[in-house]
Amino acid sequence: MMTSLMTQARLLQKYSKCFRDIPQHYVRNVTRTLATHSTTYKALVSKSTNIHKNLAFEQYLYSTIDFHHTNLLFLWRNDPCVVIGRHQNPWVECNIGFLQEHNIALARRHSGGGTVYHDNGNLNCTFFTARNGYNRKRNLNLLVEAITKSWDIDLTVNERDDIILDGLYKISGTAAKLDKTKGYHHCTLLFNVQADTLQEALSATHIGCKSKATASFPARIANLADADNTITYEALIASVAEQFLAQNRENQVYSAEWVDPGSIEGCKDINKIQEDLQKWEWVFGKTPPFHIHRQFRKDFKGYSSHVQIHLDIKAEIVCGLVEKIQINMKGFDSKNIEEFIRVLHQECIGLQFRKHTLEYKLNELLNTSHMYDADMEIGNWIMSCILDNVQ
Amino acid sequence: MASTTKKLLEGRVYNKYEWVLMDEGNTATVGISNHGQTQLGEMFHVELPVVGDSVEINDSCGSVESLHAATDVFAPLSGEIVEVNTILKSSPNLINKSPLNHGWLFKMKVKDVTELGKLIAEEQYLATLEDF
Numbered sequence: 322m323m324t325s326l327m328t329q330a331r332l333l334q335k336y337s338k339c340f341r342d343i344p345q346h347y348v349r350n351v352t353r354t355l356a357t358h359s360t361t362y363k364a365l366v367s368k369s370t371n372i373h374k375n376l377a378f379e380q381y382l383y384s385t386i387d388f389h390h391t392n393l394l395f396l397w398r399n400d401p402c403v404v405i406g407r408h409q410n411p412w413v414e415c416n417i418g419f420l421q422e423h424n425i426a427l428a429r430r431h432s433g434g435g436t437v438y439h440d441n442g443n444l445n446c447t448f449f450t451a452r453n454g455y456n457r458k459r460n461l462n463l464l465v466e467a468i469t470k471s472w473d474i475d476l477t478v479n480e481r482d483d484i485i486l487d488g489l490y491k492i493s494g495t496a497a498k499l500d501k502t503k504g505y506h507h508c509t510l511l512f513n514v515q516a517d518t519l520q521e522a523l524s525a526t527h528i529g530c531k532s533k534a535t536a537s538f539p540a541r542i543a544n545l546a547d548a549d550n551t552i553t554y555e556a557l558i559a560s561v562a563e564q565f566l567a568q569n570r571e572n573q574v575y576s577a578e579w580v581d582p583g584s585i586e587g588c589k590d591i592n593k594i595q596e597d598l599q600k601w602e603w604v605f606g607k608t609p610p611f612h613i614h615r616q617f618r619k620d621f622k623g624y625s626s627h628v629q630i631h632l633d634i635k636a637e638i639v640c641g642l643v644e645k646i647q648i649n650m651k652g653f654d655s656k657n658i659e660e661f662i663r664v665l666h667q668e669c670i671g672l673q674f675r676k677h678t679l680e681y682k683l684n685e686l687l688n689t690s691h692m693y694d695a696d697m698e699i700g701n702w703i704m705s706c707i708l709d710n711v712q
Numbered sequence: 713m714a715s716t717t718k719k720l721l722e723g724r725v726y727n728k729y730e731w732v733l734m735d736e737g738n739t740a741t742v743g744i745s746n747h748g749q750t751q752l753g754e755m756f757h758v759e760l761p762v763v764g765d766s767v768e769i770n771d772s773c774g775s776v777e778s779l780h781a782a783t784d785v786f787a788p789l790s791g792e793i794v795e796v797n798t799i800l801k802s803s804p805n806l807i808n809k810s811p812l813n814h815g816w817l818f819k820m821k822v823k824d825v826t827e828l829g830k831l832i833a834e835e836q837y838l839a840t841l842e843d844f
Contacts, residue, residue, distance in 0.1 A: 433782035
């Protein structure tokens with residue numbers, strides 16, 4: 322009877338000959354095919370665990386390779402990060418404050434679909450093909466077959482193109498990008514992700530936001546390792562690569578290639594794409610327009626009479642910038658506060674909807690407002706209510 | 713409505729995934745073909761080009777996000793964008809429900825009508841769909 326350690330060792334030994342290190346000029350040669358008309362299947366595994374570097378490399382592969390006779394599988398994993406879809410709203414989809422506190426990166430990809438959390442317990446698979454070779458179900462069935470061939474677990478593909486474990490738990494999400502002559506389908510595979518961190522990272526306060534951004538579908542998730550703890554990263558990529566490369570004709574023997582996108586030919590172009598992906602204007606600025614409406618109430622004691630103040634805040638955010646902000650206050654008459662609010666309406670227009678930008682501006686407005694005591698206390702409270710939306 | 717629909721269905725020309733309908737005044741209406749919207753699935757989000765922009769043939773001008781993919785829309789002809797179908801911002805699935813009619817994407821002033829020669833007539837397009 323095999324122990325789990327023996328099973329792992331057996332699998333690793335079987336598959337270790339699947340992999341070899343990639344020479345620097347590999348990417349240029351990747352379209353060279355042995356047969357002129359049949360499709361050649363090739364696989365690359367990234368040595369990088371940086372989400373922006375890997376997304377940039379994925380983009381680079383997509384734009385530079387001709388897929389008419391080549392189907393390429395790209396395998397990659399990342400340090401902890403959250404990845405939102407092309408038309409999603411990060412303020413709604415994730416807890417931006419939590420991400421910043423825990424050094425979890427935030428990225429926006431070019432494909433559509435929903436928000437996902439990655440860490441080293443998640444494997445990403447990108448299937449590149451010609452446009453007429455694009456077939457998500459075929460790719461997902463290949464993954465299911467690769468996994469169930471080596472491990473005795475219950476995996477199915479549902480109508481939303483999710484891979485489901487035991488009929489209940491989502492262990493894979495899918496997205497795609499299509500162009501005139503080519504396309505790619507990429508998906509996640511949760512094999513041993515930190516579920517608690519995932520939950521916290523993806524639980525945003527949805528208070529008061531209305532937008533036309535693509536919404537994620539929340540789902541119960543699980544890890545493949547919950548079903549069989551011999552499912553490790555090395556064993557998983559070996560199974561998947563072998564299944565994919567087996568589609569080659571018998572006289573074509575290919576191994577999956579390890580590649581460091583930071584040092585291959587073309588790395589300058591990859592770095593440029595990476596820089597663009599990391600810009601605020603891309604990550605936050607590409608958010609479809611959205612509208613915030615929130616109301617606050619607070620009792621202020623210590624004056625001659627008890628005061629209850631109602632605050633109504635409305636804001637329009639377009640391209641991640643404040644297009645309009647409107648604050649209405651009831652319950653306390655103060656010319657100074659009215660003036661502060663009037664100036665605020667003007668001065669916030671065009672600012673990035675981000676905490677330190679708005680905090681800096683609001684502090685500046687408070688310091689130049691000539692408000693004291695009770696007015697200043699209320700002014701600070703108004704600032705905290707505004708920043709409560711921003712994370 | 714019936715006669716307007718009949719008029720719209722006459723005279724379309726196609727590239728693989730888009731249709732073009734010319735009027736007498738050199739303005740082309742562009743949309744996604746029925747085959748295109750079927751392949752992409754239910755539309756969630758549409759980004760339209762900007763009125764006033766000049767585009768060359770095959771330039772990316774807008775994008776759609778659907779159940780199956782995010783896809784760029786490519787200009788089937790060169791010219792200037794003169795009108796966009798703003799209803800799609802709130803009802804992107806018009807592209808699925810009425811791809812050849814209410815789901816049109818944008819209108820453009822065509823720069824070079826000879827480019828129409830690169831597109832194929834509807835009858836021929838429908839006959840070749842099996843090849844796609």
